[in-house]
Amino acid sequence: MTLQDPAAPPATAPAAAAAPGQAAAPAPAIVCEGLWKVYGPDPEGALAGPTPPSAAALRESGHVPAVRDVSLSIAPGEMLVVMGLSGSGKSTLVRCLSRLIEPTAGRVTVDGEDLLGLDEAGLIRLRREKMGMVFQNFALLPHRTVLENVAFPLEMRGQRRQERRRRALEVIELVGLKGREDHFPRELSGGQQQRVGIARSLAIEPDIWFLDEPFSALDPLIRREMQDEFLRLQEMLGKTIVFITHDFDEALRLSDRIAIMYEGGVEQIDTPDRIVMNPATDYVERFTREIAKARVVHAAALADPGLSAEGEPVPGDATIAALGRRLVESSAALIPVAGPDGRSLGAMERTRALDLLFADAP
Numbered sequence: 001m002t003l004q005d006p007a008a009p010p011a012t013a014p015a016a017a018a019a020p021g022q023a024a025a026p027a028p029a030i031v032c033e034g035l036w037k038v039y040g041p042d043p044e045g046a047l048a049g050p051t052p053p054s055a056a057a058l059r060e061s062g063h064v065p066a067v068r069d070v071s072l073s074i075a076p077g078e079m080l081v082v083m084g085l086s087g088s089g090k091s092t093l094v095r096c097l098s099r100l101i102e103p104t105a106g107r108v109t110v111d112g113e114d115l116l117g118l119d120e121a122g123l124i125r126l127r128r129e130k131m132g133m134v135f136q137n138f139a140l141l142p143h144r145t146v147l148e149n150v151a152f153p154l155e156m157r158g159q160r161r162q163e164r165r166r167r168a169l170e171v172i173e174l175v176g177l178k179g180r181e182d183h184f185p186r187e188l189s190g191g192q193q194q195r196v197g198i199a200r201s202l203a204i205e206p207d208i209w210f211l212d213e214p215f216s217a218l219d220p221l222i223r224r225e226m227q228d229e230f231l232r233l234q235e236m237l238g239k240t241i242v243f244i245t246h247d248f249d250e251a252l253r254l255s256d257r258i259a260i261m262y263e264g265g266v267e268q269i270d271t272p273d274r275i276v277m278n279p280a281t282d283y284v285e286r287f288t289r290e291i292a293k294a295r296v297v298h299a300a301a302l303a304d305p306g307l308s309a310e311g312e313p314v315p316g317d318a319t320i321a322a323l324g325r326r327l328v329e330s331s332a333a334l335i336p337v338a339g340p341d342g343r344s345l346g347a348m349e350r351t352r353a354l355d356l357l358f359a360d361a362p
């Protein structure tokens with residue numbers, strides 16, 4: 001997957017007016033503004049003061065700030081990964097974005113539609129037409145076979161039996177469960193059950209896909225295969241994806257941007273390159289300290305468009321680690337960097353790249 005423009009539209013931005021000769025930025029798929037979810041005796045009262053309360057103040061009054069004043073905007077086709085320690089609010093945030101959990105305050109729009117203003121029927125329609133969800137606990141129907149589980153959302157959509165069966169078999173094969181169509185969930189391992197959950201969600205080809213640790217029960221080899229499969233699908237289908245994971249490597253492989261949560265708030269939301277190069281807070285700095293930065297940062301992120309250099313350009317989508325040999329063997333101060341179309345992205349300072357390369361050395 002290619003890195004997208006790191007400058008995502010601000011949370012409140014309407015579709016940007018296009019400059020003459022430029023295509024308009026697409027309207028965001030999901031926007032949330034000032035989103036809160038507070039648990040406790042009086043959530044609304046706890047937020048009623050003139051200024052938003054701190055996490056500490058909320059806890060002192062017996063409340064849990066599960067999501068704290070989150071504003072973000074997700075572009076169509078973007079893969080946003082939500083990371084953070086256990087209890088930092090990842091699941092609650094993602095469930096608020098699909099309104100599986102009712103937020104205490106704030107606004108959410110999905111394709112321009114006011115999610116919190118929808119009545120029950122409107123919400124069901126929006127979920128059915130646009131949203132797919134895969135959660136940690138799979139939520140499979142125990143008395144239905146794999147095939148019936150996967151075909152279930154198609155049945156809900158009113159699709160004909162033959163068509164349901166064809167599509168279900170297709171996605172069952174895709175997730176590597178061919179031959180187990182007639183098994184019941186209890187006859188499958190945890191990882192296999194999780195794949196049924198993924199297949200069921202894929203069957204309806206949602207535009208927006210919420211995934212809460214979908215690969216956590218898979219063993220490492222299969223997990224990597226599923227990630228590859230996932231990237232392949234995403235390349236083809238270009239869905240808008242919000243993906244929760246604990247695993248930084250997984251986040252780096254899959255994400256266009258990562259949101260790092262702490263105590264219900266989003267500490268930083270940015271490309272992996274920028275997060276490791278410019279952590280916005282002490283917390284993010286600590287969170288990313290152990291990461292091998294040269295494996296994360298791409299040449300494009302170090303390229304200065306104002307600089308130019310002679311010689312064979314390095315590809316902008318190569319990581320600094322992958323360019324290690326060239327960096328060490330070169331004696332040039334500046335190395336040219338090119339985009340996928342061969343266009344110059346400027347040049348990077350070799351010493352900056354080497355600093356990143358050797359910062360990771362033990």
Ligand SMILES: Nc1ncnc2c1ncn2[C@@H]1O[C@H](COP(=O)(O)OP(=O)(O)OP(=O)(O)O)[C@@H](O)[C@H]1O
Nearest residue numbers: 039064065066084085086087088089090091092093
């Ligand atoms: N129904 C609830 N009632 C009270 N507190 C809750 C409830 N649901 C979640 N919380 C609290 O909200 C906070 C955020 O929980 P959440 O499940 O969103 O975290 P998470 O980052 O997804 O954690 P994990 O990685 O362990 O799944 C936690 O402190 C949790 O205990």
